[in-house]
Amino acid sequence: MRARTIRLCLAVVVICCWAYAAANAQTASGTINATLINKSGISLVFNSNPSGVPLSGAGSYAATLDFGTVAMYGTTAAAGATLTRTSTDFTLTSPFNIRVDKSGTTSNSYRLQAAMAAPAGVYTCKVDGITLPTTLTTIVANDPGYGADVPHTLSLTIPASAPAGALTLTINFTATSN
Amino acid sequence: MKKLTLCLIALALLLPAAALAQSGITANGQLTITANVQSSIALTFKDGGQGTLTVNGADPTQATIALGNVSGAMTSSSTNATVTTSGGNLVITSPFVLSVTGTNTPTTDYKLVASASAPVGTEKIFFGATEITTSGTTFNTVTYGDTTYSLNLQVPLSQGPGAITRTVALTATTN
Numbered sequence: 076m077r078a079r080t081i082r083l084c085l086a087v088v089v090i091c092c093w094a095y096a097a098a099n100a101q102t103a104s105g106t107i108n109a110t111l112i113n114k115s116g117i118s119l120v121f122n123s124n125p126s127g128v129p130l131s132g133a134g135s136y137a138a139t140l141d142f143g144t145v146a147m148y149g150t151t152a153a154a155g156a157t158l159t160r161t162s163t164d165f166t167l168t169s170p171f172n173i174r175v176d177k178s179g180t181t182s183n184s185y186r187l188q189a190a191m192a193a194p195a196g197v198y199t200c201k202v203d204g205i206t207l208p209t210t211l212t213t214i215v216a217n218d219p220g221y222g223a224d225v226p227h228t229l230s231l232t233i234p235a236s237a238p239a240g241a242l243t244l245t246i247n248f249t250a251t252s253n
Numbered sequence: 254m255k256k257l258t259l260c261l262i263a264l265a266l267l268l269p270a271a272a273l274a275q276s277g278i279t280a281n282g283q284l285t286i287t288a289n290v291q292s293s294i295a296l297t298f299k300d301g302g303q304g305t306l307t308v309n310g311a312d313p314t315q316a317t318i319a320l321g322n323v324s325g326a327m328t329s330s331s332t333n334a335t336v337t338t339s340g341g342n343l344v345i346t347s348p349f350v351l352s353v354t355g356t357n358t359p360t361t362d363y364k365l366v367a368s369a370s371a372p373v374g375t376e377k378i379f380f381g382a383t384e385i386t387t388s389g390t391t392f393n394t395v396t397y398g399d400t401t402y403s404l405n406l407q408v409p410l411s412q413g414p415g416a417i418t419r420t421v422a423l424t425a426t427t428n
Binding site for chain 1: 276277278279280281282283284285286287288289290291292293294295354356357358359
């Protein structure tokens with residue numbers, strides 16, 4: 076009787092050990108916690124205006140508008156640009172588009188500001204008729220045009236006395252949600 | 254306890270709304286403008302004070318000087334040009350102004366080449382004392398701005414009567 080009890084106990088222990096091993100050898104578990112913080116944000120990109128000079132880098136926040144080879148006399152402006160003259164300078168003008176998108180905010184308008192990245196020297200850059208200094212200047216105080224191309228006009232005035240050669244100017248734009 | 258719970262629930266509801274209405278979020282972009290500025294030069298005509306020059310339409314780069322009807326017995330033509338006789342020639346004179354502007358160039362002067370069309374007879378055209386030939390006469394250094402020239406048409410007295418039309422093509426090039 077005693078030996079039978081011992082065998083029974085041993086059998087139970089073996090079964091338990093096997094069951095334990097089977098249950099633990101092939102199981103792995105883990106936990107991952109994903110946290111999403113939906114923050115408010117707006118984005119600004121430049122797009123070509125169908126009536127203006129095509130932008131390189133259109134659709135991005137860093138684009139280039141190339142007026143090409145220009146002269147006060149004897150040349151025609153690049154496609155999409157217009158050339159006007161006074162007795163002392165000439166001006167190249169082209170429309171371009173800015174698109175501002177929003178997410179996670181109920182703002183229904185934005186303020187658009189612009190500034191020259193560096194002093195323009197003898198040249199004059201204007202956006203929508205506003206001369207740009209090197210400090211941010213408001214172009215539009217309350218633009219409701221989120222999510223759509225908003226046309227603006229860029230003009231570059233070159234004095235007749237300016238030296239010939241390559242010209243590069245950079246304008247920084249900032250859109251701020253109202 | 255119940256009021257405190259309600260306040261907490263209300264606060265919890267308001268916080269996301271306040272976050273959504275947040276203003277002052279900014280986005281930046283950079284637009285680069287490029288151009289290649291080249292020197293250029295423009296040439297226009299103006300009347301020299303006798304009223305003989307007429308700019309052709311809206312294009313000031315083309316003009317006509319009408320010297321009018323002349324004969325050896327006149328001292329001025331029907332259009333107020335000066336008429337003299339000299340060395341067997343009838344000399345009809347009228348001033349005109351050539352206005353040349355140079356832009357985006359460090360130079361202060363230009364080269365002018367004037368070429369006359371073929372003569373009707375044996376008449377000659379002069380700018381001042383310099384004959385303008387059919388092969389081209391060069392004025393090497395002319396300062397930008399207005400320059401007054403005296404256009405002289407010298408017609409030999411031996412040349413028969415008739416209309417004379419001559420064209421002078423002018424080309425200005427920056428020095």
